[in-house]
Amino acid sequence: MLSINMTVNGQAVSGEVEERTLLVQFLREQLRLTGTHIGCDTSQCGACVVQVDGNSVKSCTMLAAQADGCEVTTIEGLASNGELHPMQQAFKDNHGLQCGFCTPGMVMSAIDIVKRNGSVVDEATVRKELEGNICRCTGYHNIVKAVQAGAKGMGG
Amino acid sequence: MYNFSYQKAASVDEAVAAMQAAEDGKFVAGGQTMLPTMKHRLASPSDVIDLGGIADLAGIAVDGDTVTIGAMTTHAAVAASAEVGETIPALAALAGNIGDPAVRNRGTLGGSIANNDPAADYPAALIGLGATVKTNRREIAAEDFFTGMFETALAEDELITAVSFPKPEVAAYMKFDNPASRYAIVGVFVAKTGAGIRIGVTGATTCAHRGKRLEQALGGELNAAAIDGVDLPVDKMNADMHASAEYRAHLVKVMTKRAIEACAA
Numbered sequence: 338m339l340s341i342n343m344t345v346n347g348q349a350v351s352g353e354v355e356e357r358t359l360l361v362q363f364l365r366e367q368l369r370l371t372g373t374h375i376g377c378d379t380s381q382c383g384a385c386v387v388q389v390d391g392n393s394v395k396s397c398t399m400l401a402a403q404a405d406g407c408e409v410t411t412i413e414g415l416a417s418n419g420e421l422h423p424m425q426q427a428f429k430d431n432h433g434l435q436c437g438f439c440t441p442g443m444v445m446s447a448i449d450i451v452k453r454n455g456s457v458v459d460e461a462t463v464r465k466e467l468e469g470n471i472c473r474c475t476g477y478h479n480i481v482k483a484v485q486a487g488a489k490g491m492g493g
Numbered sequence: 494m495y496n497f498s499y500q501k502a503a504s505v506d507e508a509v510a511a512m513q514a515a516e517d518g519k520f521v522a523g524g525q526t527m528l529p530t531m532k533h534r535l536a537s538p539s540d541v542i543d544l545g546g547i548a549d550l551a552g553i554a555v556d557g558d559t560v561t562i563g564a565m566t567t568h569a570a571v572a573a574s575a576e577v578g579e580t581i582p583a584l585a586a587l588a589g590n591i592g593d594p595a596v597r598n599r600g601t602l603g604g605s606i607a608n609n610d611p612a613a614d615y616p617a618a619l620i621g622l623g624a625t626v627k628t629n630r631r632e633i634a635a636e637d638f639f640t641g642m643f644e645t646a647l648a649e650d651e652l653i654t655a656v657s658f659p660k661p662e663v664a665a666y667m668k669f670d671n672p673a674s675r676y677a678i679v680g681v682f683v684a685k686t687g688a689g690i691r692i693g694v695t696g697a698t699t700c701a702h703r704g705k706r707l708e709q710a711l712g713g714e715l716n717a718a719a720i721d722g723v724d725l726p727v728d729k730m731n732a733d734m735h736a737s738a739e740y741r742a743h744l745v746k747v748m749t750k751r752a753i754e755a756c757a758a
Protein backbone atom coordinates (compact mmCIF):
# COMPACT_ATOMS: atom_id res chain seq x y z
CA MET A 338 0.00 0.00 0.00
CA LEU A 339 1.05 3.56 -0.65
CA SER A 340 0.05 6.84 0.98
CA ILE A 341 -0.76 9.54 -1.51
CA ASN A 342 -1.71 13.20 -1.26
CA MET A 343 -3.16 15.45 -3.91
CA THR A 344 -5.40 18.43 -4.37
CA VAL A 345 -8.71 17.51 -5.95
CA ASN A 346 -11.06 20.31 -6.98
CA GLY A 347 -9.19 22.68 -4.70
CA GLN A 348 -9.29 20.46 -1.62
CA ALA A 349 -6.34 18.62 -0.14
CA VAL A 350 -7.04 14.89 -0.02
CA SER A 351 -5.00 11.91 1.04
CA GLY A 352 -5.49 8.19 0.86
CA GLU A 353 -4.02 4.73 1.18
CA VAL A 354 -4.03 2.92 -2.14
CA GLU A 355 -2.81 -0.31 -3.61
CA GLU A 356 0.07 0.31 -6.01
CA ARG A 357 -2.03 -0.73 -9.00
CA THR A 358 -4.85 1.70 -8.21
CA LEU A 359 -5.65 3.87 -11.21
CA LEU A 360 -6.37 7.56 -10.74
CA VAL A 361 -9.94 7.00 -11.94
CA GLN A 362 -10.45 4.30 -9.28
CA PHE A 363 -9.10 6.57 -6.56
CA LEU A 364 -11.43 9.37 -7.67
CA ARG A 365 -14.52 7.20 -8.02
CA GLU A 366 -14.12 4.59 -5.31
CA GLN A 367 -12.29 6.41 -2.54
CA LEU A 368 -13.32 10.02 -3.07
CA ARG A 369 -16.76 9.02 -4.41
CA LEU A 370 -16.41 11.48 -7.27
CA THR A 371 -18.36 9.34 -9.68
CA GLY A 372 -18.78 12.02 -12.35
CA THR A 373 -15.61 10.75 -14.01
CA HIS A 374 -16.66 7.70 -16.03
CA ILE A 375 -14.98 4.54 -17.32
CA GLY A 376 -16.09 3.59 -20.81
CA CYS A 377 -13.37 1.27 -22.07
CA ASP A 378 -10.25 -0.63 -21.13
CA THR A 379 -8.18 0.39 -24.15
CA SER A 380 -7.57 4.08 -23.29
CA GLN A 381 -9.57 5.18 -26.31
CA CYS A 382 -12.98 6.51 -25.23
CA GLY A 383 -12.10 9.56 -23.13
CA ALA A 384 -15.02 9.22 -20.67
CA CYS A 385 -12.44 9.39 -17.88
CA VAL A 386 -10.68 12.64 -18.88
CA VAL A 387 -9.73 14.90 -15.96
CA GLN A 388 -7.17 17.66 -15.66
CA VAL A 389 -3.90 16.96 -13.86
CA ASP A 390 -1.80 20.06 -13.24
CA GLY A 391 -3.89 21.81 -15.88
CA ASN A 392 -3.51 19.23 -18.66
CA SER A 393 -6.20 16.81 -19.83
CA VAL A 394 -5.31 13.19 -19.16
CA LYS A 395 -7.11 9.88 -19.29
CA SER A 396 -7.47 9.03 -15.61
CA CYS A 397 -7.88 5.33 -16.52
CA THR A 398 -4.34 5.43 -17.91
CA MET A 399 -2.52 6.99 -14.98
CA LEU A 400 -1.73 5.40 -11.65
CA ALA A 401 -3.03 7.21 -8.58
CA ALA A 402 0.58 7.07 -7.41
CA GLN A 403 1.68 8.99 -10.51
CA ALA A 404 -0.70 11.80 -9.54
CA ASP A 405 0.76 12.03 -6.03
CA GLY A 406 1.40 15.70 -5.27
CA CYS A 407 -0.61 16.92 -8.27
CA GLU A 408 -3.61 19.21 -8.66
CA VAL A 409 -6.56 17.36 -10.14
CA THR A 410 -9.78 18.87 -11.48
CA THR A 411 -12.78 16.66 -12.21
CA ILE A 412 -16.19 17.48 -13.65
CA GLU A 413 -17.44 18.03 -10.08
CA GLY A 414 -14.96 20.88 -9.69
CA LEU A 415 -16.28 23.04 -12.52
CA ALA A 416 -19.52 24.56 -11.25
CA SER A 417 -19.19 27.30 -8.67
CA ASN A 418 -21.82 28.55 -6.25
CA GLY A 419 -24.47 26.48 -7.96
CA GLU A 420 -23.69 27.98 -11.36
CA LEU A 421 -22.63 25.76 -14.19
CA HIS A 422 -19.27 26.36 -15.87
CA PRO A 423 -19.80 28.05 -19.28
CA MET A 424 -18.82 24.81 -21.05
CA GLN A 425 -21.35 22.79 -19.03
CA GLN A 426 -23.99 25.41 -19.76
CA ALA A 427 -23.15 25.26 -23.48
CA PHE A 428 -23.62 21.46 -23.53
CA LYS A 429 -27.02 21.95 -21.89
CA ASP A 430 -28.08 24.79 -24.20
CA ASN A 431 -26.96 23.04 -27.39
CA HIS A 432 -28.33 19.60 -26.57
CA GLY A 433 -24.74 18.34 -26.62
CA LEU A 434 -25.67 15.09 -24.88
CA GLN A 435 -28.16 12.28 -25.01
CA CYS A 436 -27.38 9.53 -22.48
CA GLY A 437 -24.68 11.71 -20.93
CA PHE A 438 -22.14 8.94 -20.40
CA CYS A 439 -19.41 10.58 -22.48
CA THR A 440 -20.27 14.11 -21.32
CA PRO A 441 -17.92 14.58 -18.34
CA GLY A 442 -14.94 13.59 -20.49
CA MET A 443 -16.19 15.72 -23.39
CA VAL A 444 -16.51 18.78 -21.15
CA MET A 445 -13.07 18.29 -19.58
CA SER A 446 -11.48 17.82 -23.02
CA ALA A 447 -13.40 20.82 -24.36
CA ILE A 448 -11.97 23.08 -21.67
CA ASP A 449 -8.50 21.90 -22.63
CA ILE A 450 -9.27 22.69 -26.29
CA VAL A 451 -10.17 26.27 -25.34
CA LYS A 452 -7.03 26.57 -23.23
CA ARG A 453 -4.87 25.69 -26.22
CA ASN A 454 -6.85 27.26 -29.06
CA GLY A 455 -8.59 30.28 -27.56
CA SER A 456 -12.26 31.19 -27.54
CA VAL A 457 -12.80 31.12 -31.31
CA VAL A 458 -12.36 27.55 -32.53
CA ASP A 459 -13.44 26.35 -35.95
CA GLU A 460 -15.42 23.18 -36.46
CA ALA A 461 -12.57 21.20 -38.05
CA THR A 462 -10.28 21.97 -35.10
CA VAL A 463 -12.90 20.89 -32.58
CA ARG A 464 -13.50 17.62 -34.42
CA LYS A 465 -9.78 16.87 -34.64
CA GLU A 466 -9.19 17.78 -31.01
CA LEU A 467 -12.01 15.46 -29.89
CA GLU A 468 -10.38 12.42 -31.50
CA GLY A 469 -9.81 10.91 -28.06
CA ASN A 470 -13.45 11.22 -26.93
CA ILE A 471 -16.01 8.77 -28.22
CA CYS A 472 -19.78 9.29 -28.11
CA ARG A 473 -22.13 6.49 -29.08
CA CYS A 474 -25.29 8.62 -29.07
CA THR A 475 -25.12 12.07 -30.55
CA GLY A 476 -23.27 11.78 -33.83
CA TYR A 477 -21.06 14.57 -32.47
CA HIS A 478 -22.84 17.38 -34.30
CA ASN A 479 -24.27 19.09 -31.23
CA ILE A 480 -21.17 18.34 -29.20
CA VAL A 481 -19.12 20.33 -31.69
CA LYS A 482 -21.66 23.16 -31.55
CA ALA A 483 -21.59 23.08 -27.75
CA VAL A 484 -17.78 23.22 -27.62
CA GLN A 485 -17.75 26.23 -29.94
CA ALA A 486 -20.44 27.98 -27.89
CA GLY A 487 -18.71 27.08 -24.62
CA ALA A 488 -15.44 28.42 -25.96
CA LYS A 489 -17.12 31.75 -26.65
CA GLY A 490 -18.71 31.67 -23.19
CA MET A 491 -15.33 31.05 -21.56
CA GLY A 492 -13.79 33.86 -23.58
CA GLY A 493 -16.11 36.22 -21.69
CA MET B 494 -4.01 -5.55 -13.53
CA TYR B 495 -1.95 -7.57 -11.09
CA ASN B 496 -0.35 -5.66 -8.24
CA PHE B 497 3.34 -4.71 -8.17
CA SER B 498 5.79 -2.75 -6.06
CA TYR B 499 5.99 0.87 -7.08
CA GLN B 500 8.92 3.18 -6.82
CA LYS B 501 9.36 6.72 -8.09
CA ALA B 502 13.03 7.15 -8.97
CA ALA B 503 14.68 10.52 -8.30
CA SER B 504 17.59 10.01 -10.69
CA VAL B 505 18.72 7.85 -13.61
CA ASP B 506 21.14 5.98 -11.35
CA GLU B 507 18.41 5.26 -8.83
CA ALA B 508 16.09 3.99 -11.59
CA VAL B 509 18.76 1.69 -13.02
CA ALA B 510 19.69 0.37 -9.56
CA ALA B 511 16.02 -0.31 -8.80
CA MET B 512 15.71 -2.18 -12.10
CA GLN B 513 18.77 -4.29 -11.34
CA ALA B 514 17.40 -5.16 -7.91
CA ALA B 515 13.93 -6.06 -9.25
CA GLU B 516 12.92 -9.60 -10.13
CA ASP B 517 10.98 -8.57 -13.24
CA GLY B 518 10.96 -4.78 -13.31
CA LYS B 519 9.61 -2.32 -15.85
CA PHE B 520 10.17 1.40 -16.23
CA VAL B 521 7.02 3.45 -16.63
CA ALA B 522 7.16 6.77 -18.48
CA GLY B 523 3.79 8.15 -19.65
CA GLY B 524 2.12 4.79 -19.12
CA GLN B 525 0.06 5.18 -22.31
CA THR B 526 1.20 1.81 -23.58
CA MET B 527 2.34 0.14 -20.34
CA LEU B 528 -0.87 0.61 -18.35
CA PRO B 529 -3.27 -0.68 -21.02
CA THR B 530 -0.91 -3.63 -21.54
CA MET B 531 -0.89 -4.36 -17.80
CA LYS B 532 -4.67 -4.00 -17.56
CA HIS B 533 -5.00 -6.69 -20.19
CA ARG B 534 -2.49 -8.79 -18.26
CA LEU B 535 -0.19 -8.94 -21.26
CA ALA B 536 2.49 -7.69 -18.87
CA SER B 537 2.67 -8.20 -15.12
CA PRO B 538 5.93 -6.76 -13.81
CA SER B 539 6.96 -7.38 -10.21
CA ASP B 540 8.19 -3.80 -9.91
CA VAL B 541 7.18 -0.62 -11.65
CA ILE B 542 9.86 2.04 -11.61
CA ASP B 543 8.39 5.46 -12.39
CA LEU B 544 10.64 7.81 -14.36
CA GLY B 545 8.21 10.71 -13.86
CA GLY B 546 10.21 12.24 -11.02
CA ILE B 547 13.52 12.54 -12.90
CA ALA B 548 13.48 16.20 -13.92
CA ASP B 549 16.55 16.15 -16.18
CA LEU B 550 15.02 13.50 -18.48
CA ALA B 551 12.49 16.03 -19.84
CA GLY B 552 13.36 19.00 -21.98
CA ILE B 553 14.41 20.21 -25.41
CA ALA B 554 17.78 21.76 -26.29
CA VAL B 555 19.04 23.06 -29.63
CA ASP B 556 22.78 23.22 -30.13
CA GLY B 557 23.85 24.38 -33.58
CA ASP B 558 22.25 21.95 -36.00
CA THR B 559 21.27 19.33 -33.42
CA VAL B 560 18.00 19.11 -31.51
CA THR B 561 18.21 16.98 -28.38
CA ILE B 562 14.98 15.88 -26.77
CA GLY B 563 14.89 14.23 -23.34
CA ALA B 564 13.31 10.79 -23.11
CA MET B 565 10.53 11.99 -20.77
CA THR B 566 9.48 14.88 -23.00
CA THR B 567 5.80 14.45 -23.84
CA HIS B 568 4.41 14.41 -27.36
CA ALA B 569 2.46 17.57 -26.46
CA ALA B 570 5.67 19.37 -25.42
CA VAL B 571 7.44 18.42 -28.66
CA ALA B 572 4.41 19.50 -30.72
CA ALA B 573 4.23 22.87 -28.94
CA SER B 574 7.97 23.55 -28.88
CA ALA B 575 9.02 26.67 -30.78
CA GLU B 576 12.60 25.31 -31.05
CA VAL B 577 11.49 22.05 -32.65
CA GLY B 578 9.01 23.94 -34.83
CA GLU B 579 11.81 26.11 -36.18
CA THR B 580 14.54 23.50 -36.64
CA ILE B 581 12.57 20.38 -37.62
CA PRO B 582 8.93 21.36 -38.20
CA ALA B 583 8.14 17.88 -39.55
CA LEU B 584 9.05 16.40 -36.15
CA ALA B 585 6.80 18.83 -34.26
CA ALA B 586 3.96 18.02 -36.66
CA LEU B 587 4.51 14.28 -36.23
CA ALA B 588 4.34 14.59 -32.43
CA GLY B 589 1.15 16.67 -32.73
CA ASN B 590 -0.57 13.88 -34.64
CA ILE B 591 0.16 11.01 -32.25
CA GLY B 592 -3.07 9.64 -30.74
CA ASP B 593 -5.23 12.36 -29.18
CA PRO B 594 -4.58 15.37 -26.90
CA ALA B 595 -4.83 13.42 -23.61
CA VAL B 596 -2.46 10.72 -24.89
CA ARG B 597 -0.04 13.41 -26.05
CA ASN B 598 -0.11 15.04 -22.61
CA ARG B 599 1.26 11.86 -21.01
CA GLY B 600 3.01 9.81 -23.71
CA THR B 601 6.76 10.36 -24.13
CA LEU B 602 9.43 10.07 -26.80
CA GLY B 603 11.43 7.54 -24.74
CA GLY B 604 8.38 5.37 -24.10
CA SER B 605 7.37 5.37 -27.73
CA ILE B 606 10.75 4.26 -29.07
CA ALA B 607 11.44 1.78 -26.25
CA ASN B 608 8.10 0.16 -26.99
CA ASN B 609 8.77 0.11 -30.76
CA ASP B 610 5.23 -0.65 -31.83
CA PRO B 611 5.35 -1.55 -35.55
CA ALA B 612 2.76 1.21 -36.17
CA ALA B 613 4.32 3.95 -34.00
CA ASP B 614 5.23 7.29 -35.56
CA TYR B 615 8.52 8.32 -33.92
CA PRO B 616 10.58 5.37 -35.22
CA ALA B 617 10.07 6.60 -38.80
CA ALA B 618 11.39 10.05 -37.83
CA LEU B 619 14.42 8.68 -35.99
CA ILE B 620 15.35 6.52 -38.98
CA GLY B 621 14.55 9.17 -41.59
CA LEU B 622 16.54 11.86 -39.81
CA GLY B 623 19.41 9.55 -38.83
CA ALA B 624 18.94 10.32 -35.13
CA THR B 625 21.04 8.99 -32.25
CA VAL B 626 19.51 7.36 -29.17
CA LYS B 627 21.36 8.16 -25.95
CA THR B 628 21.12 5.77 -23.04
CA ASN B 629 22.67 5.65 -19.59
CA ARG B 630 25.55 3.68 -21.10
CA ARG B 631 26.00 4.42 -24.81
CA GLU B 632 24.81 6.03 -28.00
CA ILE B 633 22.97 3.95 -30.59
CA ALA B 634 22.26 4.93 -34.20
CA ALA B 635 18.52 4.81 -34.94
CA GLU B 636 18.97 2.17 -37.62
CA ASP B 637 20.63 -0.17 -35.11
CA PHE B 638 18.17 0.66 -32.34
CA PHE B 639 14.95 -0.76 -33.81
CA THR B 640 15.66 -4.47 -34.15
CA GLY B 641 12.26 -6.16 -34.60
CA MET B 642 8.60 -6.18 -33.67
CA PHE B 643 8.44 -4.54 -30.20
CA GLU B 644 12.20 -5.25 -29.99
CA THR B 645 15.05 -2.79 -29.57
CA ALA B 646 18.79 -2.89 -28.92
CA LEU B 647 18.18 -1.90 -25.26
CA ALA B 648 19.39 -4.20 -22.48
CA GLU B 649 16.94 -5.01 -19.65
CA ASP B 650 18.41 -2.41 -17.31
CA GLU B 651 19.26 0.18 -19.93
CA LEU B 652 17.45 3.49 -19.86
CA ILE B 653 16.99 5.94 -22.72
CA THR B 654 17.97 9.43 -21.59
CA ALA B 655 17.53 11.43 -24.82
CA VAL B 656 17.46 11.39 -28.59
CA SER B 657 19.42 13.80 -30.76
CA PHE B 658 18.15 14.72 -34.17
CA PRO B 659 20.34 16.41 -36.79
CA LYS B 660 18.59 19.28 -38.54
CA PRO B 661 17.73 18.35 -42.15
CA GLU B 662 17.58 20.77 -45.08
CA VAL B 663 13.95 19.82 -45.40
CA ALA B 664 11.75 16.98 -44.13
CA ALA B 665 8.13 15.82 -44.11
CA TYR B 666 6.12 13.00 -42.54
CA MET B 667 2.94 11.61 -44.03
CA LYS B 668 0.81 9.02 -42.32
CA PHE B 669 -2.27 7.15 -43.35
CA ASP B 670 -3.75 6.70 -39.93
CA ASN B 671 -6.01 4.15 -38.38
CA PRO B 672 -9.19 6.15 -37.73
CA ALA B 673 -9.76 4.54 -34.32
CA SER B 674 -6.33 4.72 -32.70
CA ARG B 675 -4.49 7.19 -35.00
CA TYR B 676 -1.55 4.78 -35.16
CA ALA B 677 0.04 4.60 -38.61
CA ILE B 678 -1.33 2.02 -41.03
CA VAL B 679 1.61 3.34 -43.03
CA GLY B 680 3.78 6.35 -42.22
CA VAL B 681 6.72 7.65 -44.26
CA PHE B 682 9.29 10.20 -43.12
CA VAL B 683 11.40 11.77 -45.89
CA ALA B 684 14.44 13.90 -44.98
CA LYS B 685 16.90 15.67 -47.28
CA THR B 686 20.25 16.34 -45.69
CA GLY B 687 23.70 17.29 -46.94
CA ALA B 688 24.40 13.57 -47.23
CA GLY B 689 21.40 12.81 -49.46
CA ILE B 690 17.80 11.72 -48.98
CA ARG B 691 16.81 9.31 -46.21
CA ILE B 692 13.45 7.64 -45.86
CA GLY B 693 12.02 6.03 -42.71
CA VAL B 694 8.97 3.78 -43.09
CA THR B 695 6.66 2.67 -40.26
CA GLY B 696 3.46 0.61 -40.09
CA ALA B 697 4.23 -1.31 -43.27
CA THR B 698 6.32 -4.19 -41.89
CA THR B 699 7.05 -5.77 -38.49
CA CYS B 700 9.50 -3.00 -37.62
CA ALA B 701 10.19 0.52 -38.82
CA HIS B 702 13.01 0.50 -41.39
CA ARG B 703 14.88 2.54 -43.96
CA GLY B 704 13.22 2.66 -47.36
CA LYS B 705 16.36 1.84 -49.32
CA ARG B 706 14.60 0.92 -52.57
CA LEU B 707 12.75 4.24 -52.44
CA GLU B 708 15.94 6.18 -51.65
CA GLN B 709 17.75 4.56 -54.58
CA ALA B 710 14.94 5.38 -56.98
CA LEU B 711 15.19 9.04 -56.01
CA GLY B 712 18.93 9.25 -56.64
CA GLY B 713 19.23 12.33 -54.44
CA GLU B 714 16.40 14.27 -56.13
CA LEU B 715 13.06 15.11 -54.48
CA ASN B 716 11.13 13.88 -57.48
CA ALA B 717 7.85 12.13 -56.60
CA ALA B 718 7.42 10.64 -60.08
CA ALA B 719 10.57 8.57 -59.57
CA ILE B 720 8.67 6.49 -56.97
CA ASP B 721 6.15 5.14 -59.49
CA GLY B 722 8.46 2.49 -60.88
CA VAL B 723 9.60 1.10 -57.49
CA ASP B 724 8.72 -2.54 -56.81
CA LEU B 725 8.19 -3.19 -53.10
CA PRO B 726 8.20 -6.73 -51.66
CA VAL B 727 4.53 -7.39 -50.85
CA ASP B 728 5.43 -10.58 -48.92
CA LYS B 729 7.22 -8.50 -46.27
CA MET B 730 4.23 -6.22 -45.62
CA ASN B 731 1.91 -6.56 -42.62
CA ALA B 732 -1.62 -7.69 -43.32
CA ASP B 733 -4.49 -7.29 -40.85
CA MET B 734 -8.14 -6.26 -40.65
CA HIS B 735 -7.17 -2.68 -41.45
CA ALA B 736 -5.17 -3.21 -44.63
CA SER B 737 -3.91 -6.07 -46.80
CA ALA B 738 -0.23 -6.47 -47.70
CA GLU B 739 -0.86 -5.27 -51.26
CA TYR B 740 -2.69 -2.20 -49.99
CA ARG B 741 0.12 -1.39 -47.55
CA ALA B 742 2.74 -1.70 -50.30
CA HIS B 743 0.67 0.72 -52.37
CA LEU B 744 0.30 3.10 -49.41
CA VAL B 745 4.06 3.21 -48.82
CA LYS B 746 4.50 4.62 -52.31
CA VAL B 747 1.60 7.05 -52.00
CA MET B 748 2.79 8.35 -48.61
CA THR B 749 6.35 8.65 -49.91
CA LYS B 750 5.17 10.71 -52.86
CA ARG B 751 3.08 12.95 -50.62
CA ALA B 752 6.02 13.48 -48.28
CA ILE B 753 8.29 14.34 -51.22
CA GLU B 754 5.71 16.80 -52.51
CA ALA B 755 5.41 18.34 -49.03
CA CYS B 756 9.23 18.69 -48.91
CA ALA B 757 9.27 20.37 -52.29
CA ALA B 758 6.38 22.72 -51.45
Ligand SMILES: Cc1cc2nc3c(=O)[nH]c(=O)nc-3n(C[C@H](O)[C@H](O)[C@H](O)COP(=O)(O)OP(=O)(O)OC[C@H]3O[C@@H](n4cnc5c(N)ncnc54)[C@H](O)[C@@H]3O)c2cc1C
Pocket residue numbers: 379380381519520521522523524525526527528529544564565590591592593596599600601602603604605606607608610612613614615647651652653654674675676677
Ligand atom coordinates in the same frame (compact mmCIF):
# COMPACT_ATOMS: atom_id res chain seq x y z
C1 LIG C 1 -5.46 5.83 -27.55
C2 LIG C 1 -4.01 5.80 -27.91
C3 LIG C 1 -3.62 6.22 -29.18
C4 LIG C 1 -2.26 6.19 -29.55
N1 LIG C 1 -1.93 6.59 -30.81
C5 LIG C 1 -0.64 6.57 -31.20
C6 LIG C 1 -0.25 7.02 -32.49
O1 LIG C 1 -1.05 7.49 -33.30
N2 LIG C 1 1.07 6.95 -32.82
C7 LIG C 1 2.02 6.50 -31.96
O2 LIG C 1 3.19 6.47 -32.31
N3 LIG C 1 1.68 6.10 -30.72
C8 LIG C 1 0.39 6.13 -30.31
N4 LIG C 1 0.06 5.73 -29.03
C9 LIG C 1 1.13 5.31 -28.11
C10 LIG C 1 1.67 6.50 -27.35
O3 LIG C 1 2.46 7.30 -28.22
C11 LIG C 1 2.51 6.10 -26.15
O4 LIG C 1 2.68 7.27 -25.44
C12 LIG C 1 3.87 5.52 -26.41
O5 LIG C 1 3.85 4.44 -27.28
C13 LIG C 1 4.51 5.04 -25.13
O6 LIG C 1 5.00 6.11 -24.42
P1 LIG C 1 4.80 6.22 -22.85
O7 LIG C 1 5.63 7.37 -22.42
O8 LIG C 1 3.37 6.26 -22.54
O9 LIG C 1 5.53 4.89 -22.35
P2 LIG C 1 5.08 3.78 -21.30
O10 LIG C 1 3.76 3.22 -21.67
O11 LIG C 1 5.25 4.29 -19.93
O12 LIG C 1 6.23 2.72 -21.58
C14 LIG C 1 6.29 1.97 -22.78
C15 LIG C 1 7.50 1.04 -22.74
O13 LIG C 1 8.70 1.78 -22.81
C16 LIG C 1 9.55 1.52 -21.71
N5 LIG C 1 10.21 2.79 -21.40
C17 LIG C 1 9.59 3.99 -21.20
N6 LIG C 1 10.51 4.97 -21.04
C18 LIG C 1 11.74 4.39 -21.15
C19 LIG C 1 13.07 4.89 -21.09
N7 LIG C 1 13.33 6.19 -20.90
N8 LIG C 1 14.08 4.01 -21.24
C20 LIG C 1 13.83 2.69 -21.45
N9 LIG C 1 12.59 2.17 -21.53
C21 LIG C 1 11.55 3.00 -21.38
C22 LIG C 1 8.63 1.00 -20.64
O14 LIG C 1 9.32 0.17 -19.74
C23 LIG C 1 7.60 0.23 -21.45
O15 LIG C 1 8.10 -1.03 -21.78
C24 LIG C 1 -1.28 5.75 -28.62
C25 LIG C 1 -1.66 5.35 -27.35
C26 LIG C 1 -3.00 5.37 -26.97
C27 LIG C 1 -3.39 4.95 -25.60
Ligand code: FES
Pocket residue numbers: 374375376377378379380381382383384385386395396397398
Ligand atom coordinates in the same frame (compact mmCIF):
# COMPACT_ATOMS: atom_id res chain seq x y z
S1 FES D 1 -12.12 4.88 -19.71
FE1 FES D 1 -10.34 6.06 -20.01
S2 FES D 1 -10.21 6.20 -22.15
FE2 FES D 1 -11.94 4.91 -21.88
Ligand code: FES
Pocket residue numbers: 433434435436437438439440471472473474475
Ligand atom coordinates in the same frame (compact mmCIF):
# COMPACT_ATOMS: atom_id res chain seq x y z
S1 FES E 1 -24.28 11.16 -25.06
FE1 FES E 1 -24.34 9.02 -24.87
S2 FES E 1 -22.28 8.45 -25.19
FE2 FES E 1 -22.27 10.54 -25.68
